[in-house]
Amino acid sequence: KRVAILISGGGSNMVRLVQDMRSEDHPAQPVLVASNDPTAAGLAKAAALGVPTAAVDHRAFKGDRAAFEAALLEPLLESRPDILCLAGFMRILTPGFIDRFEGRMLNIHPSLLPKYPGLHTHARAIEAGDAEAGATVHEVTTDLDSGPILGQARVPVEPGDTPETLAARVLQREHQLYPLILRRFASGARERFDI
Numbered sequence: 001k002r003v004a005i006l007i008s009g010g011g012s013n014m015v016r017l018v019q020d021m022r023s024e025d026h027p028a029q030p031v032l033v034a035s036n037d038p039t040a041a042g043l044a045k046a047a048a049l050g051v052p053t054a055a056v057d058h059r060a061f062k063g064d065r066a067a068f069e070a071a072l073l074e075p076l077l078e079s080r081p082d083i084l085c086l087a088g089f090m091r092i093l094t095p096g097f098i099d100r101f102e103g104r105m106l107n108i109h110p111s112l113l114p115k116y117p118g119l120h121t122h123a124r125a126i127e128a129g130d131a132e133a134g135a136t137v138h139e140v141t142t143d144l145d146s147g148p149i150l151g152q153a154r155v156p157v158e159p160g161d162t163p164e165t166l167a168a169r170v171l172q173r174e175h176q177l178y179p180l181i182l183r184r185f186a187s188g189a190r191e192r193f194d195i
């Protein structure tokens with residue numbers, strides 16, 4: 001299976017996915033890492049890992065979301081992906097774009113969905129006094145952060161946690177969860193698997 005990964009920043013999840021796909025028993029291989037930000041640090045990490053990269057600066061399209069996506073689709077479709085992974089990708093995609101990949105598009109979201117879709121998930125969990133937080137890998141559908149859940153990883157919220165300390169704890173678990181779920185998804189498994 002050919003996997004393309006979309007990032008916006010550091011790409012730490014992308015790095016784990018690419019590294020995991022390097023083991024020969026993995027049913028998938030990385031074919032492209034693309035970003036909406038040409039300065040994303042993850043692009044250099046992908047290149048260093050030998051994965052082709054592309055950058056389409058969403059700021060060059062001044063809010064014309066469809067034009068940005070048309071530009072992004074060019075290198076994306078050229079890489080002939082079977083699966084599209086969003087990993088720290090921070091742009092909202094239109095239904096038109098999502099429809100092209102429906103059923104073969106994954107995202108990782110740093111909360112225990114359906115709690116806290118959207119942004120600032122860790123601050124919201126702390127604010128609510130939750131005992132647990134975590135991350136969710138889900139199929140991407142046209143409803144933001146609400147596609148079928150493929151797996152979750154939980155962490156305790158510790159007394160004195162800040163959004164930063166909680167984010168760091170959750171990120172460690174994202175790095176375990178996402179590669180595992182991609183392996184399963186690429187081999188055809190669709191039932192939920194929590195870690």
Ligand code: GRF
Nearest residue numbers: 009010011012013087088110
């Ligand atoms: C992190 O907040 C992570 O929780 C979310 O996207 C952000 C950046 O992740 N998935 P990455 O290091 O770019 O993968």
